[in-house]
Amino acid sequence: MAGVDSTTPAAPRNGVPEHGREATALRDAIRARALALGFAACGFTGAEDLDCGVLLSDWLAAQRHGLMDYLERDPQRRLSPRATLASAASVITVAWKYPGAAVAPDPDWRARLTGRVAAYALGPDYHVHLAEKLELLAAFVRECGSRATEVQVDGGPLVERHLARRAGLGWYGHNTMLLHPRHGSTSLLGCLLTDLPLPVDEPVVADHCGSCRACLPACPTGALDHGPTIDARLCISYLTIELRGPIPRELRARIGNWVFGCDACQDVCPWNHASGLAHALLRPSLPGLLAMDEDEFRQTYAGTALVRPKRRGLARNAAVALGNSANAAALEPLARALAEHDEALVRAHAAWALGELAGARAELSLLRAEAVDPVAPVRRAAGAALRRARRPNVN
Numbered sequence: 001m002a003g004v005d006s007t008t009p010a011a012p013r014n015g016v017p018e019h020g021r022e023a024t025a026l027r028d029a030i031r032a033r034a035l036a037l038g039f040a041a042c043g044f045t046g047a048e049d050l051d052c053g054v055l056l057s058d059w060l061a062a063q064r065h066g067l068m069d070y071l072e073r074d075p076q077r078r079l080s081p082r083a084t085l086a087s088a089a090s091v092i093t094v095a096w097k098y099p100g101a102a103v104a105p106d107p108d109w110r111a112r113l114t115g116r117v118a119a120y121a122l123g124p125d126y127h128v129h130l131a132e133k134l135e136l137l138a139a140f141v142r143e144c145g146s147r148a149t150e151v152q153v154d155g156g157p158l159v160e161r162h163l164a165r166r167a168g169l170g171w172y173g174h175n176t177m178l179l180h181p182r183h184g185s186t187s188l189l190g191c192l193l194t195d196l197p198l199p200v201d202e203p204v205v206a207d208h209c210g211s212c213r214a215c216l217p218a219c220p221t222g223a224l225d226h227g228p229t230i231d232a233r234l235c236i237s238y239l240t241i242e243l244r245g246p247i248p249r250e251l252r253a254r255i256g257n258w259v260f261g262c263d264a265c266q267d268v269c270p271w272n273h274a275s276g277l278a279h280a281l282l283r284p285s286l287p288g289l290l291a292m293d294e295d296e297f298r299q300t301y302a303g304t305a306l307v308r309p310k311r312r313g314l315a316r317n318a319a320v321a322l323g324n325s326a327n328a329a330a331l332e333p334l335a336r337a338l339a340e341h342d343e344a345l346v347r348a349h350a351a352w353a354l355g356e357l358a359g360a361r362a363e364l365s366l367l368r369a370e371a372v373d374p375v376a377p378v379r380r381a382a383g384a385a386l387r388r389a390r391r392p393n394v395n
């Protein structure tokens with residue numbers, strides 16, 4: 001198997017000369033340093049362009065990226081390591097395993113009114129944490145003779161899973177995640193570009209998913225298809241983290257209690273092993289999230305990945321989850337949010353949620369908001385929710 005365990009000398013690749021023992025020893029020393037820094041896996045590939053340009057442009061042309069406009073920008077930069085570092089000869093890819101694999105959902109979340117946070121978000125923000133670790137690896141690579149290095153974790157242009165796949169770190173699962181044979185998919189990826197020519201690892205060409213397709217029906221919104229590709233517009237991770245505006249109404253009920261990201265297509269994967277982790281950050285109080293002010297938000301989430309959707313995004317998501325709770329205890333916090341929240345986006349979602357829960361308390365708040373809310377879309381959301389709440393047999 002390539003990647004961490006690979007010791008076989010690599011075949012020559014486009015433009016990269018065959019390497020002798022010295023280069024192989026150097027690569028092994030860099031890999032050993034990566035593992036010593038805590039990375040679960042480290043693989044090597046050349047700096048030639050990725051060959052997924054057509055797949056990527058088809059995906060973009062089908063608008064499957066939703067409103068993530070940055071993915072459209074400068075497609076060549078997404079495929080070309082040398083567009084990031086002109087002198088790049090090799091790309092070192094790493095996988096960082098996060099502790100919370102297949103965290104069991106709380107079966108009593110409706111009674112407890114708790115949300116769910118994707119397991120990768122636990123601990124310090126990986127964009128910073130992994131980049132710091134990779135910078136340490138880069139310093140070592142420079143000690144080994146590299147004159148130029150560049151680090152990317154998530155935020156940069158390169159399509160990391162394709163690079164990692166080519167570097168032998170795993171295969172593309174049907175959930176579109178990169179799966180490592182030993183670590184499954186619950187790893188975050190990063191890459192380090194260097195001008196050192198290093199022997200490459202062999203890509204994992206086999207599809208180890210075999211006849212399994214468990215992730216496809218497990219996706220609550222039907223975002224995955226047999227490609228293996230994803231329609232990001234339907235993905236709960238996109239809806240709860242990347243999408244800044246309103247969540248499409250028809251998808252809200254399917255989000256359940258996810259308030260940040262989603263792990264459903266990884267939780268069912270036989271290559272991931274349940275961690276049994278039940279950390280409070282992964283099960284936040286929904287009324288607490290909905291009512292949070294800026295200070296509380298900063299104190300709770302500064303330095304974690306949860307800052308990305310901002311306070312208003314998390315509060316919007318909490319409102320949706322409360323609307324899905326079928327618990328009358330959610331009425332009061334939602335009514336308060338509809339009357340008082342400083343963000344119109346959150347008030348509009350609180351209105352929707354009250355419409356789902358229905359009942360006299362919900363109707364009263366909705367009537368008031370429809371009449372007095374200063375923002376027209378909130379008044380409209382309240383009116384629509386009121387009509388839904390008054391439907392016969394709404395519960």
Ligand code: B12
Nearest residue numbers: 055056118154159160177178188189228229235237261262
């Ligand atoms: C945009 C993005 C998203 C979007 C779109 C997801 C997606 N699948 O593309 C959204 C917001 C939905 C998202 C969600 C998540 N993301 Co994200 N995301 C990214 C980002 C920034 C770019 C990905 C990208 O370019 N997508 C474009 C599409 C076209 O790429 P693609 O899915 O790889 O599609 C290819 C395949 O379908 C493939 N393909 C099609 N047919 C075939 C056939 C064969 C045989 C093969 C081999 C391939 C293949 O070709 C397509 C075109 O390139 C990367 C970081 C980066 N810079 O690369 C992180 C990244 C992919 N995300 C990551 C994570 C952790 C997640 C979440 C798990 C977070 C969560 N828990 O909520 C979810 C997982 C959802 C899922 N099932 O993919 C990790 C993945 C780690 C891993 N082990 O795979 C990355 C690498 C970030 C990181 N640095 O660790 N993400």
Ligand code: SF4
Nearest residue numbers: 219235236262264265
């Ligand atoms: S992360 Fe959730 S919503 Fe997105 S594809 Fe996986 S299961 Fe579906």
Ligand code: SF4
Nearest residue numbers: 173174209212215269
């Ligand atoms: S659940 Fe099954 S099909 Fe989906 S990624 Fe895992 S092994 Fe592959």
